[in-house]
Each structure stands twice: as C-alpha cells, then as structure tokens.
C-alpha cells in the first residue's frame with residue numbers, strides 16, 4: 001500500500017504551517033489551546049490526539065472538584081514543606097475557579113455538595129491523628145482558598161448516609177463535583193469556536209527539532225510546526241524519556257441507579273486512594289491503586305480482580321450495606337505521577353515545551369497547567 005499522501009487542499013487547510021502543535025487533547029492540551037487562542041486569535045493552533053476520543057485521564061476521571069482530604073494533605077506533608085503544600089492547595093483552588101470560569105457551571109453540571117473523608121472502625125488512631133491536625137491545616141490553607149474553617153468533624157452525619165463500619169468523618173463545604181464528559185465536550189466546543197483544529201487518530205511517533213521548524217512524524221504522515229507543546233501526561237516519556245513521569249492506572253465503576261440513594265457529595269478514604277460520589281442516582285466508586293502499586297504502574301487500560309473485588313466489597317460492606325445494587329460498568333484511566341508534588345511545565349528543547357504530570361489532580365489544576373505552558377510559548381513566564 002502506498003503511504004498516505006495528502007492532497008494540496010488537505011495540506012493547505014489542515015496540515016501545513018501550524019504555529020503551535022499540541023500533542024494530546026486532554027484537559028491540559030485543550031486548556032493550552034484555549035489560552036493560546038484567547039491571547040493571540042490569529043495563531044494557527046493544531047491539536048493532534050492519538051485516540052478516537054482523548055485516551056488518558058481527562059474523560060476517564062471521577063469528576064471531583066477537590067483540593068484534598070485531610071489524610072491526603074498530611075501524607076503530602078511527608079514529602080513536601082508546609083509552604084509547598086499550601087501553594088499546591090492554592091494552585092488547585094485557583095485551577096478549579098479557572099475551569100468553572102472558562103466553561104460555566106451549568107455546562108459542566110458543577111454542584112457543590114461538599115466533600116467528606118471517612119475513617120473506618122479499625123482506623124481509630126489514624127482518625128484521631130487527622131482530626132487533631134484539622135486546626136493546623138485550616139490555619140495553613142485559610143489564605144490559599146480564602147475561607148476559614150475549611151475542614152470540620154462531621155461524625156453526626158455518618159448515620160444520615162447509611163454507612164456501616166465508619167467511625168469518624170471530616171467535612172469540607174468547599175469541594176464540589178462535575179460531569180467529566182460534559183466538561184470535555186464544553187472545552188472542545190470552546191476551542192473549536194476559537195478556530196483550533198483537533199485531529200484524532202493521529203499518533204506522534206517522534207518529534208524532531210530541525211533548523212527552522214519542528215517535524216512531527218506520525219502514523220498519518222509528517223507535520224511541521226514552529227512550536228510544539230507536549231501534553232501527553234502519563235505517556236510523556238514515550239516521546240521524551242528524560243521526563244520523570246510514572247503512569248498510574250485508576251479503576252472505576254458506576255452502579256445502576258439505586259432507589260433512595262442517600263449519598264450526595266464527594267467522599268474519600270485511605271489518603272484519597274478510594275473515592276466515591278453520587279451521579280444520576282448512582283454511585284461512582286474508584287481507587288485501590290495502593291493495593292498493588294507495581295501492577296497499576298502501567299500504560300495499559302484494564303482491570304484486575306483484586307481491585308474489582310475490593311471495590312465491590314467496600315460497596316457491599318461500607319457504602320451501601322444491606323442495599324441491593326448492580327454494577328453497570330467499569331472503566332480505567334491512566335494518570336501521570338512523580339515524586340515531586342508539582343506538575344512539570346517547562347521547555348524540554350528549543351521551541352518544544354511540556355505540561356505533564358498532574359499527579360492525579362488534573363481536574364483541579366489542569367486549566368492552569370495548560371495556561372502556564374501557553375505563557376511559556378509566548379515567553380511571558382519566568
């Protein structure tokens with residue numbers, strides 16, 4: 001078979017002369033495209049995505065608009081300073097405001113029912129420790145999110161939700177939830193409206209820095225651009241092996257609708273490794289990556305029996321005890337992690353920039369990460 005040859009029309013209208021090519025159409029790549037076009041409407045911006053849909057984390061996540069549970073923050077403090085953590089909380093908080101501002105709460109079904117952290121009966125010591133640290137975290141984050149009393153004890157509400165085996169609970173009114181699919185559809189529509197072209201089914205195989213342009217070799221043929229943004233998150237070191245990003249798979253289920261469901265909000269336990277929420281009268285439940293970090297350190301989508309059994313077990317015993325339910329569907333998504341709690345936003349080679357590694361918190365921070373890399377392209381960042 002002959003290699004794909006583009007027509008003159010295809011070359012001039014779709015392929016050639018992009019000012020900026022963005023690799024990856026996740027939340028970060030599209031947010032970068034949005035910011036580039038808002039700042040410079042005449043810029044020719046092309047997004048190349050290997051999946052039929054975005055195929056990483058952005059259409060696979062849980063849709064929590066969260067800045068972190070108490071035990072998660074305390075775990076982060078083991079590998080960062082108070083100042084770094086506070087900056088990160090502020091970054092996530094501002095990222096969420098930017099996401100909502102860019103897309104509009106109605107378009108993404110944003111709802112703020114608050115966030116809860118659960119502690120199981122057998123976890124008393126850890127619960128006491130976390131509850132004892134609430135005052136410290138509230139002081140630390142007061143300015144970062146502009147509210148006082150961010151976290152408080154909410155044991156009295158445990159019975160309202162019908163949980164079993166949960167002894168303590170912490171609440172924050174400042175967390176919300178959204179519809180991930182609508183978020184990505186709205187973001188795509190925003191960038192289309194500004195004249196960004198998004199081409200799917202196009203896998204970048206190598207990125208070559210030539211004298212006057214960047215050459216991208218893809219399964220569809222070669223593309224040229226003046227500048228390139230790598231927004232491939234978990235898959236970043238497939239193209240640039242020096243980038244310190246480790247993949248981490250997240251497995252998720254959604255139940256069929258449950259009559260009289262009492263849950264309303266976002267819920268976490270075990271340092272954020274498990275998370276669940278209500279959606280359309282159903283329960284979305286994900287996590288368990290910590291059962292076997294090594295197996296979940298993969299670029300492959302899929303499931304393991306151990307995680308599936310654990311999630312179903314928690315639903316039966318803790319979240320929906322005595323309530324019949326059926327799992328409607330399962331899926332997985334791949335996140336990008338690293339030792340450092342911050343994302344990587346930097347120039348990797350002349351005229352090639354990257355914005356990757358949201359550490360599983362990209363709904364919160366992705367809009368700002370995209371904006372930051374766009375500013376780098378313009379040369380307006382330090």
Ligand SMILES: Cc1cc2nc3c(=O)[nH]c(=O)nc-3n(C[C@H](O)[C@H](O)[C@H](O)COP(=O)(O)OP(=O)(O)OC[C@H]3O[C@@H](n4cnc5c(N)ncnc54)[C@H](O)[C@@H]3O)c2cc1C
Pocket residue numbers: 023024025026027028029048049050051053054055056057058059060061062063064065066202203204205231232233234235239249250251252286332333334335336355356357358359360361362363364365366
């Ligand atoms: C199960 C799960 C639950 C989560 N829940 C939450 C949550 O509740 N709250 C929160 O804040 N965050 C959550 N996250 C994290 C969040 O979804 C991510 O941090 C965020 O979506 C990352 O966006 P991104 O654009 O950087 O990456 P991605 O969405 O992964 O986008 C990268 C894109 O690059 C494409 N790509 C890769 N390589 C190539 C190539 N060579 N050529 C072309 N295209 C390529 C991929 O197909 C992909 O579409 C969750 C993630 C998962 C998986």
